[in-house]
Amino acid sequence: MTERTYNVLFLCTGNSARSILAEGILRRDGQGRFAAYSAGSQPKGMVNPLALKVLGDHGYPTDGYRSKSWDEFVAPGAPVMDFVLTVCDSAAGEVCPVWPGHPSIAHWSIEDPAAVGGSDANKEQAFLRAFEFLKSRIGTFLHLPLVSLDRFTMGTRLQAIGHLEEAGMTPSNGIDLHQR
Template sequence: MSERTYNVLFLCTGNSARSILAEGILRKEGKGRFQAYSAGSQPKGSVNPLALKVLGAHGYPTDGYRSKSWDEYAEPHAPVMDFVITVCDSAAGEACPLWPGHPSIAHWNIDDPAAVEGSDLDREQAFERAFQVLTSRISTFVHLPLASLDQFTTGIRLRAIGHMEVTGTVSEGGTPRG
């Protein structure tokens, strides 16, 4: 018997950088076990080209992304989410729509690489750093024994992952260690 597929929605304000990176990483790392989505409270309307550049540089798919509103996922015909993860403080502090299905919700703040000013190299390094942090957290997430965890324990573990450093891991009890 195969394990079920979990729907995961990554939220950010603009849905152009961090949430796109997270969607791309989970698309590949969670293939067959997770279906990844992303959205924003105030979508920019386009995906930041540096997000796609960094995904592509690491061998992740770069097609099929678009900046969209989180309202799409609160509509009756939308996929029911199992997990909703905010990746920026702004989106975490906003009043989110009511999500059908009562998903586990967690906050994994990631510094906004699109807000970095400076040279092209500085900006690309910021996207690379966001990619590394998200890759580490998503890798830990996809290895959780979700089928054997109750929703409360899953929520604790999911929130603990949001406190991980790039080299950190999550202990059995769900607390970060690095």
């Protein structure tokens, strides 16, 4: 039996950097199992060029991204989400729309690379760090036994993924998020 495709929405305030990186990573790494989307509560209207550069530098597609409102995903005819993951603290603190289908919701705090000042090299390094954190978290998410987890356990596991780096934990050093 083939596992169904899960819809995942990454949210950030501006939908120009972190949520775009996450969408790009899951779009490729979860291909066939997941459909990745991103949106913002107050979209900037453009994707940060450094997000596209970092994706491209790591072999990820850089086309088809746009900064859009989360309102698109509550409109009639929008894909129903299975998972909604906020990747910035301000979006996590906002009152979100009521999502059709009652998806699992979690917060994965990632520092805003677009807020880093200084040289172009400093800015690009910030985007690279955000990319690496997101890639690690999404990699862990991809290995969850989704069909065998109840809603409560899924929520707990998603929240734990959002705190891996804070606690110095990674999937390879002792935490097992894949237990049934």
